Amino acid sequence: MTEDGSDEAFRALFEPHRRPITGHCYRMLGSLQDAEELTQEVLLRAWERRADVREPSATRAWLYQIATNACLDQLKVRRRRTLPHLAAPPSAAMQLSPPTDECAWLEPAPDTLFDLEDATGRRPDEQVSLRESIGLAFIAALQTLSPKQRAALLLVDVLGWTPAQAATALETSVASVNSLLQRARSSVDARRQGPTQVEVSSSDEALLRRFIRAWEEGNLDDFAALLSDDARFSMPPQPEWFMGREAIRRFFGFAWSALPGERRLLPLRANGGPAVAVYNRPPAANAVFQASALTLLAFREERVVHITRFGDPALFARFGLPSELPSGGGDGH
Numbered sequence: 001m002t003e004d005g006s007d008e009a010f011r012a013l014f015e016p017h018r019r020p021i022t023g024h025c026y027r028m029l030g031s032l033q034d035a036e037e038l039t040q041e042v043l044l045r046a047w048e049r050r051a052d053v054r055e056p057s058a059t060r061a062w063l064y065q066i067a068t069n070a071c072l073d074q075l076k077v078r079r080r081r082t083l084p085h086l087a088a089p090p091s092a093a094m095q096l097s098p099p100t101d102e103c104a105w106l107e108p109a110p111d112t113l114f115d116l117e118d119a120t121g122r123r124p125d126e127q128v129s130l131r132e133s134i135g136l137a138f139i140a141a142l143q144t145l146s147p148k149q150r151a152a153l154l155l156v157d158v159l160g161w162t163p164a165q166a167a168t169a170l171e172t173s174v175a176s177v178n179s180l181l182q183r184a185r186s187s188v189d190a191r192r193q194g195p196t197q198v199e200v201s202s203s204d205e206a207l208l209r210r211f212i213r214a215w216e217e218g219n220l221d222d223f224a225a226l227l228s229d230d231a232r233f234s235m236p237p238q239p240e241w242f243m244g245r246e247a248i249r250r251f252f253g254f255a256w257s258a259l260p261g262e263r264r265l266l267p268l269r270a271n272g273g274p275a276v277a278v279y280n281r282p283p284a285a286n287a288v289f290q291a292s293a294l295t296l297l298a299f300r301e302e303r304v305v306h307i308t309r310f311g312d313p314a315l316f317a318r319f320g321l322p323s324e325l326p327s328g329g330g331d332g333h
Helices: 007-029 032-048 056-075 136-143 147-158 163-170 174-192 205-217 220-225 245-258
Strands: 227-234 241-243 262-270 273-281 289-300 303-310
Touching: 007 032, 007 056, 007 136, 007 147, 032 056, 056 147, 056 163, 136 147, 136 174, 147 163, 147 174, 163 174, 205 220, 205 262, 205 273, 205 289, 205 303, 220 227, 220 245, 227 245, 241 245, 262 289
Parallel strands: 227 303
Antiparallel strands: 227 241, 262 273, 273 289, 289 303
């Protein structure tokens, strides 16, 4: 693969592919942390097999093959990730149970991980749009598929490979790949039409600003007015989730009362749509704003229809966000 076979030369060849390989592993696994860790394993596997590829132009497809099979190996021992609204009916009581195993839930990913404008090699038929392919709903739908169905769908409908190329990567037949694709597409299409499907969010900057203002000010009336009648709020790793404007209003009223202090929200993009990083500042002298949760949003007809709060402060670093904000100064939006 490299003339001198040196570690430096190999890494220089690999590094341009690190981000797309991480994105592919994220789609397969539903976890940004697992995807980043597995990409390091892909680097090691590729280094050990570097003599297999002689032409640099073949590196990308070769690395995707290694990454796909590394994901399949990991999925043999990992359970499927999901979201609370796909695992249980909506909650009625405000009392929350202890957080459940974090490995049970999907994780968000920043838009910067993906080249959303890159349409290289994409086929016009049976392909998934790049933006849809990183949406939380699509990632959740992928996790319901068998690992090989997941791999076939991603290789052909997202990466634009032919079934023959996918068959080579998966070490199976073209007929087998076509069968995997048929079942995977049928399952994903059914979820696209289901009642729990998350809409692709529009870029409504004015709605986002009003949402941020209402949350920061703790204005329940304004906050609830921005929600659709059928809005949904979930908060992994908590298993509870709430359905409908009034249920969500009651929960936020309870939560804001139970956790007094100031809140600051920074806008960002995650999984192809709008999101906010939420920081809380307790009512204490010299307190700073502390990372609380990353919250993904979905808009429909000038209303907020879905709010998914990921309450793991460790995610902030993976989004390039600080763990604390100073108590004074601008609000960053």
